[in-house]
Amino acid sequence: MVREGGRELTEEELKPFEGRPAATAAEGKDPVNEPMIRHWCEAMGDTNPAYAGPDAIAPPTMLQAWTMGGLSGFEGRSPAHDELFALLDGAGYTSVVATDCEQEYLRPLRPGDAITYDSLIESVSPLKTTKLGSGHFVTTRMDVRVGGELVGTHRFRILKYTPAARESAGAAKAGGAVKKLRPRPVVNRDNAGFWEGVGDHRLLIQRCRTCETLRFPWLPGCNACGGQEWDTVEASGAGTVFSYVVMHHPPFPAFDPPYAVALVELAEGVRIVSNVVGVPYDKVRIGMPVRLEFLAVDEELELPVFRAVEAGEV
Numbered sequence: 317m318v319r320e321g322g323r324e325l326t327e328e329e330l331k332p333f334e335g336r337p338a339a340t341a342a343e344g345k346d347p348v349n350e351p352m353i354r355h356w357c358e359a360m361g362d363t364n365p366a367y368a369g370p371d372a373i374a375p376p377t378m379l380q381a382w383t384m385g386g387l388s389g390f391e392g393r394s395p396a397h398d399e400l401f402a403l404l405d406g407a408g409y410t411s412v413v414a415t416d417c418e419q420e421y422l423r424p425l426r427p428g429d430a431i432t433y434d435s436l437i438e439s440v441s442p443l444k445t446t447k448l449g450s451g452h453f454v455t456t457r458m459d460v461r462v463g464g465e466l467v468g469t470h471r472f473r474i475l476k477y478t479p480a481a482r483e484s485a486g487a488a489k490a491g492g493a494v495k496k497l498r499p500r501p502v503v504n505r506d507n508a509g510f511w512e513g514v515g516d517h518r519l520l521i522q523r524c525r526t527c528e529t530l531r532f533p534w535l536p537g538c539n540a541c542g543g544q545e546w547d548t549v550e551a552s553g554a555g556t557v558f559s560y561v562v563m564h565h566p567p568f569p570a571f572d573p574p575y576a577v578a579l580v581e582l583a584e585g586v587r588i589v590s591n592v593v594g595v596p597y598d599k600v601r602i603g604m605p606v607r608l609e610f611l612a613v614d615e616e617l618e619l620p621v622f623r624a625v626e627a628g629e630v
């Protein structure tokens with residue numbers, strides 16, 4: 317059967333890939349090491365003391381980092397992975413997006429641990445239709461070892477797909493021209509409370525129940541103490557522009573450059589990326605006082621934005 321954009325693949329073509337190795341006895345390019353751990357922690361803003369000092373362990377979620385081949389690839393790659401991708405590409409599923417990742421940790425990794433890993437194609441889904449387009453989910457499982465001992469498992473899922481026609485989603489007719497809508501936020505169990513707050517015109521900041529550290533954007537756990545219990549405080553709405561950039565290029569649908577994107581420091585001390593309204597893009601300044609308001613971007617989407625406050629209006 318011929319579909320728009322691609323040929324439908326049969327179970328007989330896809331199933332034989334399941335269980336085939338994607339990489340065999342591959343070696344991590346570097347042993348677990350302190351500089352990579354430090355860079356990771358700085359990029360993540362993770363100051364957990366477990367990741368520094370003479371008894372440091374690696375952050376568990378770095379598991380994948382130790383197996384990445386970088387731009388030059390890695391030794392031990394098996395042909396099945398390339399054959400599967402060639403089949404999917406040839407059938408028209410040329411786009412790829414990573415959808416989710418699951419990791420299991422069996423013991424902490426420490427500087428000096430030399431990593432080896434095996435990876436296999438665990439499953440290839442039947443044709444699925446998603447908002448992005450139709451395609452096949454490919455799940456690979458990587459077993460990570462140190463000296464032959466299994467230390468963790470990394471399961472990674474991607475969607476190989478044919479993009480849906482652009483006009484079918486995220487677009488609305490406006491005066492004969494197609495007006496693109498702003499991208500929708502991705503609402504998940506970690507941030508649903510934030511978007512519920514926005515629906516009620518409240519900007520909610522997470523607060524750790526253990527150490528009372530405020531955090532934003534929303535996260536499952538506290539970076540200060542590791543606590544997982546949290547409640548919220550409502551932002552007063554007062555803030556100042558901590559930093560900003562002016563976007564000129566590249567243009568994105570639904571946005572009209574140039575426009576200012578600001579990092580606003582709330583009175584409570586946490587920062588949020590948003591837009592400053594009520595002032596031309598070239599009048600936004602660091603330290604400018606702003607006040608929260610909610611902007612109805614379209615019929616379905618409201619966003620917290622910040623209006624420049626005139627001197628004496630605070």
Ligand code: ZN
Nearest residue numbers: 524527538541
């Ligand atoms: Zn805490």
